[in-house]
Structure formats: structure tokens, C-alpha cells
Amino acid sequence: MTPGNPPSSPGRPSWDDYFLSLMDEVAKRATCDRGKSGCVIVKDRRIVATGYVGAPPGFPHCDEVGHLIKQVLDEDGTARQHCVRTIHAEQNAICQAARYGIALEGSELFCRMEPCRTCALLIVSVGIRRVVARKRYHAAQETRDMFQLAGIELVVVDSSVESYPGQ
Secondary structure: HHHHHHHHOOOOOHHHHHHHHHHHHHHHOOOOOOOOOOOEOOOOOOOEEEEEOOOOOOOOOOOOOOEEEEEEEOOOOOOEEEOOOOOOHHHHHHHHHHHHHOOOOOEEEEEEEEHHHHHHHHHHHHHEEEEEEEEOOOOOOHHHHHHHOOOOEEEEEEEEEEOOOOO
């Protein structure tokens, strides 16, 4: 049991389970069906920002005009397909907080899978102290290393790797 996830009364979800279930609801708004995910940022057990995978305001969404796929080559030579039309859920939640002047220092972030490298850099930069991910991300070793260096607690609920179409 982690400090951010005290035991609950019988029949009640833990705080982590509660916020992860809300993250699933936020993810339903995602406009890209690849890696459809959401993010909930919480401070003192109060939601301060949410985000989901989608294009920036005023830009066309994948579910309207299709994906904008780019091929990325991993260090081991594995070619992966990424849709770059959208902003990641974590990025959208952090941007939402910035837009409305909400400081994220000391907050907790709940997400579908371990954040990518870029999201991890943002998470470190804004002072988030704890990240709870439902699953592993196939390319998250740098994220784990950064979080360890920054003193950010990373909790992964399910050690299986998140997979999505065309990954």
C-alpha cells in the first residue's frame, strides 16, 4: 500500500482505483482510436485537470479526417507507427492546467500507460510528485529513469504492456 492509496472500507475503491476509473471515463472523449487514453491530475484528492488524446483546439481530429501516421525507428531497429495528429492525454491535462493558471507542484497524475519520454519531461518540469499508470508502455525505460532521478513515485498497477492497433 502506498501513501497515496490508503485502504478503503469494504466495497469502496481505493483512491488510486477511483481516479483510474475516472481516467477511463475521460479517455472516452479521445478522438484518436489508437492508444485511446485519458489522464486525471489530482491535488489533495481533488481533480484539478483532465486530458484525453486529441488534436489541439480548432484542428481536425483523427475521427474526422483520419490518422497522421509517422514511422518511428526504435534503437533496436523495430519500426513502430505513431499517430502525430494528436496531443497525448498527459500533455492535454498539463496544458489545461496551464491555461487556467493551476499549479501542479505536488500533484498526482493518473494515466492509461506509463508516460512517453516527452510527457515524462513535462511531468518532471511541472513538479508532479506521483504517477499512477494502469499498464506498462513498451518504450518507457527513459521515463522510469527520469522519474527515479527526479524523485517521482511511479506506480504501475498491471505489469503487462499496453497494446493498441498498429503499434
